[in-house]
Amino acid sequence: MGRTRPVVFVGGVVVIVLALAYLVYGGIQQGATYWVTVGELLSKDPSVPQDRVRLGGTVVPGSVTWDGSHQHLRFAVTDGAKSIPVRYSGIVPDIFREGRQVVVEGRLTSDGAFAATTLLAKCPTKYNPADPQGQVPR
Amino acid sequence: MADLGRFSLLAAFVLALYALLAAALGGRARRPEIIQSAARALWAVAALEVVAAAVLALVLARRDYTFTYVVSHVSNAQALVYDLTSFWGGMEGSLLLWALILSAYTVLVVRAVGRDHPRLLPGVIGVCAGVAAFFLFMLTRVTSPFVTTPFPPADGRGMNPLLLNPWMAIHPPTLYLGFVGLTVPFAIVIASLLEGAVDEGGVLLARRWMMWAWYCLSMGLMFGAKWSYVVLGWGGYWAWDPVENAALMPWLVATAFLHSVMIQERRGMLKQWTVLLVVLAFGLSIFGTFLTRSGVLSSIHSFTQSPLGTYFLVFLAAVMLAAFGLVAWRWEALRSENTLDSALSRESVFLLNNAVFLATAFTVFLGTVFPVVSEVLTGRKINVGPPFFAHVVTPLALVLLLLMGVGPLIAWRRASPANLRQSFLTPGAVGVALGLGLLAAGMRVPGAVLTFTLCGFVAGTIGLEFARGIRVRRAHQGEGLVRAFLGLVLQNRRRYGGYTVHLGILLLFAGLTGSSVFSTQRLVTLHPGETVRIGEYRVRFDGLRQSTNGGALVITAGLRAFSGERDLGALEARRNLFLAGEDSTTDVALRSTLRDDLYVTLTGWTDKGDATLRLLVNPLVAWLWIGGLVISAGAAIAMLPERRAVRVVQPVLGGAWSPGDM
Numbered sequence: 001m002g003r004t005r006p007v008v009f010v011g012g013v014v015v016i017v018l019a020l021a022y023l024v025y026g027g028i029q030q031g032a033t034y035w036v037t038v039g040e041l042l043s044k045d046p047s048v049p050q051d052r053v054r055l056g057g058t059v060v061p062g063s064v065t066w067d068g069s070h071q072h073l074r075f076a077v078t079d080g081a082k083s084i085p086v087r088y089s090g091i092v093p094d095i096f097r098e099g100r101q102v103v104v105e106g107r108l109t110s111d112g113a114f115a116a117t118t119l120l121a122k123c124p125t126k127y128n129p130a131d132p133q134g135q136v137p138r
Numbered sequence: 139m140a141d142l143g144r145f146s147l148l149a150a151f152v153l154a155l156y157a158l159l160a161a162a163l164g165g166r167a168r169r170p171e172i173i174q175s176a177a178r179a180l181w182a183v184a185a186l187e188v189v190a191a192a193v194l195a196l197v198l199a200r201r202d203y204t205f206t207y208v209v210s211h212v213s214n215a216q217a218l219v220y221d222l223t224s225f226w227g228g229m230e231g232s233l234l235l236w237a238l239i240l241s242a243y244t245v246l247v248v249r250a251v252g253r254d255h256p257r258l259l260p261g262v263i264g265v266c267a268g269v270a271a272f273f274l275f276m277l278t279r280v281t282s283p284f285v286t287t288p289f290p291p292a293d294g295r296g297m298n299p300l301l302l303n304p305w306m307a308i309h310p311p312t313l314y315l316g317f318v319g320l321t322v323p324f325a326i327v328i329a330s331l332l333e334g335a336v337d338e339g340g341v342l343l344a345r346r347w348m349m350w351a352w353y354c355l356s357m358g359l360m361f362g363a364k365w366s367y368v369v370l371g372w373g374g375y376w377a378w379d380p381v382e383n384a385a386l387m388p389w390l391v392a393t394a395f396l397h398s399v400m401i402q403e404r405r406g407m408l409k410q411w412t413v414l415l416v417v418l419a420f421g422l423s424i425f426g427t428f429l430t431r432s433g434v435l436s437s438i439h440s441f442t443q444s445p446l447g448t449y450f451l452v453f454l455a456a457v458m459l460a461a462f463g464l465v466a467w468r469w470e471a472l473r474s475e476n477t478l479d480s481a482l483s484r485e486s487v488f489l490l491n492n493a494v495f496l497a498t499a500f501t502v503f504l505g506t507v508f509p510v511v512s513e514v515l516t517g518r519k520i521n522v523g524p525p526f527f528a529h530v531v532t533p534l535a536l537v538l539l540l541l542m543g544v545g546p547l548i549a550w551r552r553a554s555p556a557n558l559r560q561s562f563l564t565p566g567a568v569g570v571a572l573g574l575g576l577l578a579a580g581m582r583v584p585g586a587v588l589t590f591t592l593c594g595f596v597a598g599t600i601g602l603e604f605a606r607g608i609r610v611r612r613a614h615q616g617e618g619l620v621r622a623f624l625g626l627v628l629q630n631r632r633r634y635g636g637y638t639v640h641l642g643i644l645l646l647f648a649g650l651t652g653s654s655v656f657s658t659q660r661l662v663t664l665h666p667g668e669t670v671r672i673g674e675y676r677v678r679f680d681g682l683r684q685s686t687n688g689g690a691l692v693i694t695a696g697l698r699a700f701s702g703e704r705d706l707g708a709l710e711a712r713r714n715l716f717l718a719g720e721d722s723t724t725d726v727a728l729r730s731t732l733r734d735d736l737y738v739t740l741t742g743w744t745d746k747g748d749a750t751l752r753l754l755v756n757p758l759v760a761w762l763w764i765g766g767l768v769i770s771a772g773a774a775i776a777m778l779p780e781r782r783a784v785r786v787v788q789p790v791l792g793g794a795w796s797p798g799d800m
Contacts, residue, residue, distance in 0.1 A: 012486075012490065012493075016497065020530075023529065023533060023534075027505075027522065027526040027527070031505075031522040031523050031527075032520050032522055033520065033522075034518055034519070034521075035518065089661075091372045091741075091752070093370075095300070
């Protein structure tokens with residue numbers, strides 16, 4: 001590119017930047033989920049979002065139950081101090097089990113349970129944990 | 139043994155620092171003998187790293203549980219081949235692999251540069267030695283693979299069973315070959331900038347290495363996708379996970395470079411831009427290694443919590459600042475001889491292609507680091523998941539698909555509306571015919587119809603290019619069809635290798651669209667003997683079986699698939715419950731055809747012998763893997779050495795295409 005850039009070229013750059021900004025904005029609107037802790041979610045603080053949130057914590061040992069057909073899963077997630085019941089039906093990762101760290105995405109329902117649409121479990125050996133085991137980070 | 143490993147790495151670290159220093163001083167004083175000694179130091183670094191790697195491989199193979207690395211990645215029950223592949227199963231080993239590959243590349247590139255471009259030698263040695271020194275510092279001071287324990291256990295913990303798979307055994311080294319390969323063009327470009335501007339020889343050498351890195355990254359991405367599909371059992375192959383994005387970002391930037399470098403070679407344009415792309419690709423390779431290896435990916439943790447992450451970020455920031463500073467300093471010397479003649483030209487299509495590739499890379503980057511950015515800006519971590527990526531990347535990918543068809547049809551410098559009409563006619567007709575055909579066949583998803591229409595258009599373009607080339611050869615040299623085809627491809631390897639890669643990408647688009655838009659799934663609980671219908675298939679559940687395999691209890695659901703009345707044979711969906719680690723893995727019942735994949739996983743069962751199955755029909759998935767093979771063939775053709783491209787000085791007359799053009 002030299003000193004004489006065609007107007008078309010500059011216009012093209014502007015169009016691309018605007019289009020990208022528009023796409024990114026729309027994407028964030030669609031995909032954004034807020035990270036919260038169990039304590040925050042239960043605090044009923046109005047500044048804490050209740051909808052489309054991502055909740056990280058440890059699966060409470062002894063809390064995992066399946067229904068008869070093994071399709072619907074219930075368990076509780078704790079941040080060490082408080083815990084919340086979680087309902088989930090969908091793909092359960094192979095590495096999901098009690099005492100492991102998980103991330104659930106979904107919303108808090110009126111009956112006080114967390115309805116999860118996504119369940120992610122942390123692979124314990126694939127990556128080295130960044131902080132000591134068992135401590136639930138913010 | 140541990141001492142030998144530790145000593146080798148420490149000595150290698152010291153020698154790498156020496157090489158860095160000697161290259162800097164020797165380059166400044168123009169003293170070839172000092173530069174030579176720096177090069178020899180890098181040979182010694184390579185040799186010492188081989189020793190360290192041999193030690194690690196040996197203790198892994200011998201299951202020497204005095205090493206904590208062995209304890210965490212090897213167990214008595216594990217197959218020997220996976221003991222060895224656990225070399226790169228953990229962070230320490232994979233950093234050692236990084237350093238080892240870098241040294242191998244360094245030895246090769248130092249030889250080539252010393253022979254053909256001795257001016258660049260000090261810079262190349264300096265950059266390679268600097269990067270090697272960083273990784274050796276990590277390996278000696280921060281996260282050593284040779285940590286021993288005074289009380290060795292009788293058995294190790296072994297790798298996560300999910301990683302015990304052939305695809306996962308070759309995926310990391312392939313990806314690392316690509317990641318590390320990005321260091322070499324970076325070293326060449328930095329060396330050129332230190333000497334003045336980037337000349338053509340340097341660019342060509344950088345391009346060749348970038349091509350290799352691109353090829354390895356592509357294959358690494360494919361292997362990872364295949365592993366995800368056959369092992370994880372969720373029915374998909376790409377989840378926009380940060381690990382995947384880490385490899386995708388440098389791939390996108392490398393792809394942009396491979397296109398813009400053509401403009402630079404042919405027209406002497408975009409020099410500043412290609413240099414920036416090389417620097418960016420290298421930065422993303424370090425960022426990617428940091429993402430995959432620093433623990434930030436556990437997704438629950440915030441970035442920079444581990445000391446490892448801090449080191450990586452400081453190194454990355456320092457290198458990027460220095461490199462961009464250098465580029466800014468040489469900005470005027472990098473100014474191009476030529477300017478864009480017309481908005482309607484192949485150059486401007488390539489420019490747009492580069493802009494879109496970079497926009498895509500930026501989007502992926504933004505989505506990956508969004509939790510951190512949002513935490514800094516708003517005080518609350520916000521995640522953007524697959525919906526974000528799908529929303530932003532899909533339109534960008536479609537623009538790229540369109541450009542892939544437009545680029546080869548449009549003339550260099552300035553295209554006239556008349557020749558545009560003429561060259562777009564056939565491929566456009568192919569695309570429209572395909573689109574209308576699909577509409578008539580009942581396809582009603584607008585995005586899918588659009589994608590397949592564009593695929594038809596691009597296929598038409600590629601077919602036309604091959605057909606024209608063959609026709610010209612047959613007319614001028616009277617060759618037979620096969621001979622003309624082979625001669626065409628072999629004498630214009632980069633061009634037709636590139637088109638072959640495009641063909642592979644096209645198949646990839648078809649596979650992606652088919653499997654993401656038209657996938658159907660069902661979750662059912664069945665009694666033995668019951669049948670479930672999914673898509674065109676019927677699947678009968680024949681009962682559960684229990685067996686043991688090594689350290690695992692295996693639950694097998696016997697299945698039989700039917701299409702209409704036709705018996706397609708038996709399938710087995712399994713769950714392996716590992717008794718020791720409480721882990722479990724899934725074996726997918728998979729029946730793959732060119733049309734679609736029947737994909738069944740066993741998600742649960744009851745004491746009465748009922749099974750809960752998740753069934754999916756994923757159309758066109760096989761074309762993803764075929765596309766990968768085609769890409770690999772095309773890249774292989776393009777990487778064969780070839781004589782230099784000729785610059786276009788005169789505008790091409792009489793149409794967009796002429797023999798030997800490109």
